[in-house]
Amino acid sequence: MKILVLSSSPNTNGLTAACAQAAVEGARSAGADAREIRINDSGIGLCKACGNGWGTCQREHRCQTEDGFQAVHQEAIEADALVLVTPVYWGEMSESAKAFTDRLRRCEATAGENSRLKEKPVIAVAAAGGSGNGLVSCLASLERLVQHVGARRFDMVTVNRWNREYKLRAIAESAASLTRSLASGQS
Ligand SMILES: Cc1cc2nc3c(=O)[nH]c(=O)nc-3n(C[C@H](O)[C@H](O)[C@H](O)COP(=O)(O)O)c2cc1C
Secondary structure (H helix, E strand, C coil): CCCEEECCCCCCHHEEEEEEEHHHHHHHHCCCCEEEHHHHHHCCCCCCCCCCCCCCCHHHHHCCCCHHHHHHHHHHCCCCCCEEECCCEECCHHHHHHHHHHHHHHHCCCCCCCHHCCCCCCEEEEEEECCCCCHHEEEEEEEEHHHCCCEEEEEEEEEEECCHHHHHHHHHHHHHHHHHHHCCCCC
16 A cells, blocks of 8 residues: 655655654554655656647646656556645645646646546645644645545645644544555545
8 A cells, every 4th residue: 555645845844744754654554655755855846838828738648847747746646545745835835735736737637537646535734834824725725636636535634833733643543544444445
């Protein structure tokens, strides 16, 4: 069982990193082969909106801008489930999360029923380590992404500075529960 945790903060020891670590540990505790990829370290640039707005993403479901995107896209396709962890910036996902998911969406949403993320369970985590504002709008945008690519929301988790302790446990348990349900064929 392969669980891929995609985190998208420049900080390696902050709230977002702790959430990603909790997901990896929770999935592993239930027997999954879980690992984290840090989007910020993956060399993923922006969508160039090729042509008149559509490039090979629309026709061939691949991105023609060659950079770090392709490797992470392939990892996401091969994983049995995804955990998307983003810090909340201005009530939205981080810039690196947006850069990756914009391109992912173009490649997979255009494939419709043949989306390689079809029915793939996703846990989305929004970590608002500042004021705590903007969690709902951030998750709403992650929810649209999950819908567009045909994946399935297993869980959507909000975390702030004040509930960090129990939410880290909740994320670990969510990832463990997802692993167990995949193993039992229920997910
Ligand atoms: C540009 C920017 C915008 C942010 N906007 C918000 C916000 O809307 N709400 C919030 O609670 N925290 C906000 N934060 C704080 C982040 O959610 C996060 O806690 C902080 O960047 C620490 O990162 P970490 O999660 O990797 O520890 C913002 C941070 C940055 C850099």
